[in-house]
Amino acid sequence: xxxxxxxxxxxLTTKIDTLVNWARSNAVWPMPMGLACCAIEMMAxxxxxxxxxxxxxxxFRFSPxxxxxxxxxxxxxxxxxxxxxRVWDQMPDPKWCIAMGACASTGGMHRCYGVVQGCxxxxxxxxxxxxxxxxxxxxxxxxxxxxxxIRTEHSVTLDS
Amino acid sequence: xxxxxxxxxxxxxxGLAEDFSDALxxxxxxxxxxxxxxxxxxxxxxxxxxxxxxxxxxxxxxIGADRFTSEERFEVIYNLVSLRDRERLFVKAWLxxxxxxxxxxxxxxxxxxxxxRQTYDMFGINFTNHPDLRRMYMPEDFEYYxxxxxxxxxGIPGSIELxxxxxxxxxxx
Numbered sequence: 001x002x003x004x005x006x007x008x009x010x011x012l013t014t015k016i017d018t019l020v021n022w023a024r025s026n027a028v029w030p031m032p033m034g035l036a037c038c039a040i041e042m043m044a045x046x047x048x049x050x051x052x053x054x055x056x057x058x059x060f061r062f063s064p065x066x067x068x069x070x071x072x073x074x075x076x077x078x079x080x081x082x083x084x085x086r087v088w089d090q091m092p093d094p095k096w097c098i099a100m101g102a103c104a105s106t107g108g109m110h111r112c113y114g115v116v117q118g119c120x121x122x123x124x125x126x127x128x129x130x131x132x133x134x135x136x137x138x139x140x141x142x143x144x145x146x147x148x149x150i151r152t153e154h155s156v157t158l159d160s
Numbered sequence: 161x162x163x164x165x166x167x168x169x170x171x172x173x174x175g176l177a178e179d180f181s182d183a184l185x186x187x188x189x190x191x192x193x194x195x196x197x198x199x200x201x202x203x204x205x206x207x208x209x210x211x212x213x214x215x216x217x218x219x220x221x222x223i224g225a226d227r228f229t230s231e232e233r234f235e236v237i238y239n240l241v242s243l244r245d246r247e248r249l250f251v252k253a254w255l256x257x258x259x260x261x262x263x264x265x266x267x268x269x270x271x272x273x274x275x276x277r278q279t280y281d282m283f284g285i286n287f288t289n290h291p292d293l294r295r296m297y298m299p300e301d302f303e304y305y306x307x308x309x310x311x312x313x314x315g316i317p318g319s320i321e322l323x324x325x326x327x328x329x330x331x332x333x
Contacts, residue, residue, distance in 0.1 A: 078320045085323035113306050113315025114297070122325045 017154060024068075024094070025150040026056040028143065031067035031091060033084060036074025038101040038133040045136040057143055064090040069146060071139070072123065075103035076116045085122050096149070098142045099125045102132045163187065168245035169194055172214045180206055193250060200236075200253040200262045207238065207251065207268045216240040216249060222265075222275035224283035228309045233257040234285055238265070255285065264290040282307035 030052075034042055046052050046060055061067040064087045076084060088097070099119050102108035105128045107117035119125065126149060127142040165173060176184050176196065183202030188195050198206050210216040218241040225235040232254035240249045255262060264287040266272045274296065276287040281296040284305035295302065299320060304311055 078322065082323050112313060113311070113320075116322065117314070122323045124325075 018151075021151045021153055025147040028055070028057045028069050028096070028146060028150070029059045029061050029067045030057055031064050031070040031087065032060050032062070033070055033072045033087070034074060035072070035076060035080065036101075036103065038073035038104070041133045041136050042071055042073045042100065042139060045139045050136040050140060052140065052143065055140070055143055055147065064088070065092060067091055068094070069096040069098060069143075070123075071098045071100050072104040072119045072125075073100040073133075075108060075110045076119045077114050078116060081116050081119075081122055084119070088123055094150075094153075096126045096146050097123050098127045098129060098139070098146065099123075100129045100139055100142070101134055102130065105130070108132060163189055163194075165189075165194065166245075166247065168214070168242065168247050169249065172210065172247075172249065175209070175213060176206070179209065193248060195250045195252060197252045197254070200255055203236075203238075203251070203253050204263050204265055204268065207240075207265045210240060210249070210251070211268055214242065215244045216242045218243055219265075219269040219271050219275070220248075222272055222279055224279040224285050224307070226283060226307065226309045227254075231256070234260040234283060236262055236279065236285060259286065260284065261286045261288060263288050264293075266291060281305070284308065 030046075032039065032042060044050055046058055052058050057069075064070075068091075070088055070091065072084065088095075099105045103110055103115075104119050105125075107115055109132070111117070116122070127145050129138050129142045131138050163173070173187055173194075173196070180198070180202060183199045183206060184196065185199060186195075186197040220239040220241050223237045223239070225237060227233055227235055234255040234257065236253050236255065238251040240251060241247070242249075253262060260283070262285065264272065264276055266276065267289070273291065276290055277292070277294060277296045279285050280287060280290075280293055281298055282305060287293055294300065298306065302319065304316060304319065306315070
């Protein structure tokens with residue numbers, strides 16, 4: 001097929017880390033955790049106009065076991081926090097997390113006793129997106145940041 | 161202030177003044193609505209009278225309020241609507257801060273069940289004879305009443321449990 005035609009009889013050298021990271025970073029399947037109005041923008045992010053499939057992230061998986069990045073889109077109350085953590089714990093490693101919007105990042109305008117003041121209180125967040133709600137481009141920027149992060153990761157060798 | 165009452169509401173106020181002269185404390189109007197303040201002991205009889213004699217068949221809401229006064233601090237407000245007469249009437253009762261308690265009106269309107277649970281959850285007002293007085297929004301073991309004035313805006317730290325933030329993969333390493 002394509003590769004054989006391009007390379008002919010020659011070959012290509014690379015590091016296994018680079019190859020694995022290249023593959024991983026272009027197939028970051030999101031776990032949509034749509035909790036509020038941010039989820040509407042998250043849908044636009046996956047839709048035809050902004051088209052996250054250009055970056056390999058079009059496959060929204062509603063099963064945590066098939067997804068790589070959790071997009072927390074909206075405000076998190078204490079009751080929901082346990083469900084989110086449970087879904088997060090079911091996602092296979094390696095996994096990443098985007099806190100989308102002011103509410104998921106800091107609690108936002110929901111400054112009250114029932115809302116967790118930022119989902120980083122119980123999740124390891126990799127990228128925070130500002131905005132209320134953020135535009136789909138902003139979420140796309142967060143995705144690109146996560147792709148950059150993946151590409152510089154040591155995936156098969158550990159730092160000793 | 162002179163009251164500017166519609167004909168059906170005038171009948172209601174006259175009827176209350178006649179049959180419940182002991183329980184009736186105050187009648188006033190504000191922002192186009194009519195308010196009646198009664199003694200808390202009489203709430204069930206007054207509500208049943210309003211429902212059966214004046215067709216207030218629709219209980220829109222039961223709410224609480226923290227007036228934050230040294231006496232009669234808490235307030236329970238019944239929001240009644242007569243669909244026949246197109247009238248709305250608010251019935252209020254003031255309760256003491258120490259063990260605020262009032263009889264449940266679920267025997268008059270079934271819909272008061274969850275309204276009173278919500279008021280209990282947020283203000284800690286105890287509705288006696290309620291069939292199922294449990295918390296509505298907050299966890300069952302929560303020890304505070306969030307809409308009381310002394311409750312801090314951001315809550316009591318640690319009073320509601322958060323999930324463990326230890327990554328699950330680190331347990332094995």
